[in-house]
Amino acid sequence: MAAPLKILVWNEGVHELTNQPATMATMYPDGIHGAIAAALAQHHPEADISTATLADPEHGLSEDVLAGTSVLLWWGHSAHDQVADEVVERVHRHVLGGMGLVALHSAHFAKIFTRLLGTSCSLQWRNDGGRELVWTVKPSHPIAAGVDSPLVIPQQEMYGELFDIPEPDDLIFISSFAGGEVFRSGVTFTRGRGRIFYFSPGDQEYPVYHHRQVQLVLANALGWAAQPGLRHTVPEVGNPARRDFGK
Amino acid sequence: MAAPLKILVWNEGVHELTNQPATMATMYPDGIHGAIAAALAQHHPEADISTATLADPEHGLSEDVLAGTSVLLWWGHSAHDQVADEVVERVHRHVLGGMGLVALHSAHFAKIFTRLLGTSCSLQWRNDGGRELVWTVKPSHPIAAGVDSPLVIPQQEMYGELFDIPEPDDLIFISSFAGGEVFRSGVTFTRGRGRIFYFSPGDQEYPVYHHRQVQLVLANALGWAAQPGLRHTVPEVGNPARRDFGK
Amino acid sequence: MAAPLKILVWNEGVHELTNQPATMATMYPDGIHGAIAAALAQHHPEADISTATLADPEHGLSEDVLAGTSVLLWWGHSAHDQVADEVVERVHRHVLGGMGLVALHSAHFAKIFTRLLGTSCSLQWRNDGGRELVWTVKPSHPIAAGVDSPLVIPQQEMYGELFDIPEPDDLIFISSFAGGEVFRSGVTFTRGRGRIFYFSPGDQEYPVYHHRQVQLVLANALGWAAQPGLRHTVPEVGNPARRDFGK
Amino acid sequence: MAAPLKILVWNEGVHELTNQPATMATMYPDGIHGAIAAALAQHHPEADISTATLADPEHGLSEDVLAGTSVLLWWGHSAHDQVADEVVERVHRHVLGGMGLVALHSAHFAKIFTRLLGTSCSLQWRNDGGRELVWTVKPSHPIAAGVDSPLVIPQQEMYGELFDIPEPDDLIFISSFAGGEVFRSGVTFTRGRGRIFYFSPGDQEYPVYHHRQVQLVLANALGWAAQPGLRHTVPEVGNPARRDFGK
Numbered sequence: 011m012a013a014p015l016k017i018l019v020w021n022e023g024v025h026e027l028t029n030q031p032a033t034m035a036t037m038y039p040d041g042i043h044g045a046i047a048a049a050l051a052q053h054h055p056e057a058d059i060s061t062a063t064l065a066d067p068e069h070g071l072s073e074d075v076l077a078g079t080s081v082l083l084w085w086g087h088s089a090h091d092q093v094a095d096e097v098v099e100r101v102h103r104h105v106l107g108g109m110g111l112v113a114l115h116s117a118h119f120a121k122i123f124t125r126l127l128g129t130s131c132s133l134q135w136r137n138d139g140g141r142e143l144v145w146t147v148k149p150s151h152p153i154a155a156g157v158d159s160p161l162v163i164p165q166q167e168m169y170g171e172l173f174d175i176p177e178p179d180d181l182i183f184i185s186s187f188a189g190g191e192v193f194r195s196g197v198t199f200t201r202g203r204g205r206i207f208y209f210s211p212g213d214q215e216y217p218v219y220h221h222r223q224v225q226l227v228l229a230n231a232l233g234w235a236a237q238p239g240l241r242h243t244v245p246e247v248g249n250p251a252r253r254d255f256g257k
Numbered sequence: 258m259a260a261p262l263k264i265l266v267w268n269e270g271v272h273e274l275t276n277q278p279a280t281m282a283t284m285y286p287d288g289i290h291g292a293i294a295a296a297l298a299q300h301h302p303e304a305d306i307s308t309a310t311l312a313d314p315e316h317g318l319s320e321d322v323l324a325g326t327s328v329l330l331w332w333g334h335s336a337h338d339q340v341a342d343e344v345v346e347r348v349h350r351h352v353l354g355g356m357g358l359v360a361l362h363s364a365h366f367a368k369i370f371t372r373l374l375g376t377s378c379s380l381q382w383r384n385d386g387g388r389e390l391v392w393t394v395k396p397s398h399p400i401a402a403g404v405d406s407p408l409v410i411p412q413q414e415m416y417g418e419l420f421d422i423p424e425p426d427d428l429i430f431i432s433s434f435a436g437g438e439v440f441r442s443g444v445t446f447t448r449g450r451g452r453i454f455y456f457s458p459g460d461q462e463y464p465v466y467h468h469r470q471v472q473l474v475l476a477n478a479l480g481w482a483a484q485p486g487l488r489h490t491v492p493e494v495g496n497p498a499r500r501d502f503g504k
Numbered sequence: 505m506a507a508p509l510k511i512l513v514w515n516e517g518v519h520e521l522t523n524q525p526a527t528m529a530t531m532y533p534d535g536i537h538g539a540i541a542a543a544l545a546q547h548h549p550e551a552d553i554s555t556a557t558l559a560d561p562e563h564g565l566s567e568d569v570l571a572g573t574s575v576l577l578w579w580g581h582s583a584h585d586q587v588a589d590e591v592v593e594r595v596h597r598h599v600l601g602g603m604g605l606v607a608l609h610s611a612h613f614a615k616i617f618t619r620l621l622g623t624s625c626s627l628q629w630r631n632d633g634g635r636e637l638v639w640t641v642k643p644s645h646p647i648a649a650g651v652d653s654p655l656v657i658p659q660q661e662m663y664g665e666l667f668d669i670p671e672p673d674d675l676i677f678i679s680s681f682a683g684g685e686v687f688r689s690g691v692t693f694t695r696g697r698g699r700i701f702y703f704s705p706g707d708q709e710y711p712v713y714h715h716r717q718v719q720l721v722l723a724n725a726l727g728w729a730a731q732p733g734l735r736h737t738v739p740e741v742g743n744p745a746r747r748d749f750g751k
Numbered sequence: 752m753a754a755p756l757k758i759l760v761w762n763e764g765v766h767e768l769t770n771q772p773a774t775m776a777t778m779y780p781d782g783i784h785g786a787i788a789a790a791l792a793q794h795h796p797e798a799d800i801s802t803a804t805l806a807d808p809e810h811g812l813s814e815d816v817l818a819g820t821s822v823l824l825w826w827g828h829s830a831h832d833q834v835a836d837e838v839v840e841r842v843h844r845h846v847l848g849g850m851g852l853v854a855l856h857s858a859h860f861a862k863i864f865t866r867l868l869g870t871s872c873s874l875q876w877r878n879d880g881g882r883e884l885v886w887t888v889k890p891s892h893p894i895a896a897g898v899d900s901p902l903v904i905p906q907q908e909m910y911g912e913l914f915d916i917p918e919p920d921d922l923i924f925i926s927s928f929a930g931g932e933v934f935r936s937g938v939t940f941t942r943g944r945g946r947i948f949y950f951s952p953g954d955q956e957y958p959v960y961h962h963r964q965v966q967l968v969l970a971n972a973l974g975w976a977a978q979p980g981l982r983h984t985v986p987e988v989g990n991p992a993r994r995d996f997g998k
Contacts, residue, residue, distance in 0.1 A: 171406070
């Protein structure tokens with residue numbers, strides 16, 4: 011009945027190949043994208059889940075691929091500027107048309123994220139492997155369903171305020187860190203017809219995407235951001251004639 | 258030109274008289290209300306600042322007093338249920354009509370606060386004197402002007418999420434505590450024509466209102482919540498005739 | 505798997521019995537509640553849909569009934585003050601605990617609605633049978649799915665701004681009227697764990713609930729407000745011991 | 752004490768020179784920018800108000816000019832794409848750093864506006880000179896102070912929903928048009944440290960900026976958007992060492 015849920019997990023895939031291949035091969039033998047895709051498949055066995063990376067032709071984000079995608083997950087960190095502007099504009103158009111976007115961790119600086127939000131998206135950070143606590147502040151939101159409060163991540167990079175984002179539609183999670191910092195770590199936005207979720211846990215140096223509760227958050231986010239069967243049409247300018255609606 | 262800023266600092270005044278008179282006499286010889294009023298007077302020398310307590314006739318919140326008040330600060334903790342319902346309805350009416358309300362610390366459970374917000378306003382708490390860090394997340398808001406981020410309070414009662422409030426208009430401050438908890442510690446709401454600010458630091462066991470930065474937050478809040486010269490008129494139901502506005 | 509969707513359509517039922525029995529018998533032979541319930545059953549054949557009215561014992565809103573209800577629809581107009589305060593507190597508690605509430609038309613003045621929102625909920629009105637146009641302004645919201653923009657209601661009572669409500673979580677619909685007035689006619693709120701939708705079309709003098717598109721809005725609202733399987737627990741105050749979450 | 756309020760009224764100035772010079776010379780002999788600047792000077796006699804147009808070097812928007820500007824008003828329509836990208840990035844940076852932006856009418860399609868908001872900002876329009884009614888829905892906002900509800904504009908271009916913008920921080924005005932359309936005509940956003948107000952009335956074919964109430968809205972908007980004395984610093988990424996804040 012409903013169109014099948016088509017999910018695309020995108021990862022720049024640079025840490026796996028170049029930056030830290032040994033570490034990554036141990037922690038994420040199939041890449042960060044592979045680990046996320048496998049986890050999502052357990053929660054959404056009915057979904058059609060694919061992966062793509064920067065190295066793929068058109069970064070694996072062709073018009074055809076995006077047209078059939080309900081939700082795009084985006085992990086990027088060290089190669090934001092290698093993402094072609096043309097592809098960014100294409101993804102932007104699809105999000106405005108209704109494709110969901112789940113932006114993860116360092117994707118706060120991805121071109122597509124700053125393009126959609128319009129701010130610097132800067133933040134404070136420190137990588138000393140302290141623990142992160144993710145507290146739920148909007149329990150009625152579907153993304154929070156079944157998630158522990160706090161969700162305890164033993165080791166993570168610290169991301170702290172000020173996080174320079176527009177006022178989110180929903181503030182679902184707030185994190186605290188071992189150094190006392192706080193961060194709006196789970197926030198939603200609507201842009202055009204598209205639903206966007208940003209979730210900050212997920213540094214490449216720690217096995218965050220193997221954490222069952224983090225996987226649950228991502229799985230919930232898919233269900234929320236997907237609008238299966240929606241054609242991706244950006245709201246368009248119109249010049250309608252005056253109609254007679256009655257008095 | 259502008260009407261003078263009239264401020265009323267309300268304190269139930271029970272800890273001072275009954276619960277912890279010795280401690281309070283040392284820390285707040287003029288009561289919590291007295292300390293707050295003195296601090297505000299330094300920031301707003303032009304303002305007319307009064308105090309009132311539960312023990313006053315009509316709790317010091319008569320129709321005449323409220324009609325002339327631009328902003329009411331409210332500190333209460335152990336005697337919420339002793340505040341007369343009639344007075345609560347009166348304050349409610351004036352807030353809807355445009356009187357500002359600054360609710361402090363345990364006032365999250367004040368009748369007037371839960372009446373205005375409609376939720377349980379429950380939260381998690383623990384009084385072990387840990388440090389609180391108050392981080393600014395909306396620096397462009399006038400209440401955050403000049404406030405350190407973090408504002409460090411060496412000892413405070415912990416107030417933690419889930420804080421059961423409606424989505425605030427503005428989330429200005431988020432606190433973290435020594436135990437890793439987080440709390441939306443500075444939030445605004447609009448109800449009717451009135452502006453409301455809740456600020457959670459301020460337990461009676463610690464000298465929080467002597468903290469210069471906390472005083473600055475309260476002084477900023479007054480400037481923001483005040484609408485001097487506004488008549489306190491609750492938006493009313495109307496039954497206007499159809500007008501001819503042209504075509 | 506999922507608990508069945510239990511829906512309760514509540515109508516004061518006074519116009520049917522007393523105020524305009526002849527008109528109502530023609531337009532709504534099974535009452536407004538009956539018409540709404542029948543329409544919802546077409547959209548949600550899997551749901552368990554009941555009705556209740558003011559005249560029922562405890563207004564049909566006993567603890568047992570509410571405990572099993574996923575979403576309560578509320579239509580009231582001329583008998584708001586006959587709803588027992590005890591029942592209002594009970595419904596309030598269940599909404600904070602996660603029961604959905606869909607408030608219709610004059611229910612803006614229902615005790616449960618003003619109790620949840622904390623404002624006067626006053627508005628401007630005029631009953632001259634002009635046409636109402638309901639425009640979608642948040643097309644990505646599930647309540648707007650498949651709904652015409654504008655949804656044209658040939659004859660309706662005018663409800664106009666200023667509508668004295670708190671800032672809604674989502675503004676989904678804005679109406680205009682033949683006299684040029686505007687109204688935020690479809691708005692959502694979250695209170696506690698509960699989801700609330702207010703929809704203004706629906707005066708008893710016009711066959712609004714027979715309008716297929718109005719029925720679609722209500723059916724969508726049920727799907728959005730329901731959190732089947734959720735236990736209705738109001739967020740509670742807690743006093744947790746300090747835990748060791750690591751460093 | 753406070754830094755002087757420096758206001759810059761920017762107009763592309765193309766209709767005045769090329770498109771409709773005769774009409775414009777009659778209606779706006781000093782250009783749209785000149786008319787707006789003169790009106791603002793009456794409300795803010797203390798302010799330093801300048802104008803600039805597309806034809807000026809760097810469009811009159813040099814680094815030096817922007818560094819000293821508290822609020823920039825922007826009117827553009829037929830030459831959005833002639834605004835240099837370099838200048839757009841510069842204005843963007845200053846808005847994120849705290850310069851206010853008041854975007855008028857067709858400026859919904861200005862590069863700086865879509866860059867800040869991240870959406871298409873498309874809308875429905877029809878220029879048949881019908882009347883526009885601007886209704887206040889947030890009376891406690893300073894931009895609404897003293898403004899009639901409705902503010903009646905006898906002739907205006909119709910701008911209708913769907914207006915593809917992110918959820919505004921504040922929805923202050925909703926307009927209706929003779930054809931029954933509605934539009935969120937006065938909305939605010941915060942981006943970085945900057946405050947943004949969009950106000951839709953103002954087509955070049957009608958003398959909208961001579962309307963005393965429209966002038967009042969713009970004057971109010973200046974007062975709200977200005978943060979005099981604020982250095983324009985975009986929130987920056989930081990990498991702070993772990994501090995010892997106590998326990």
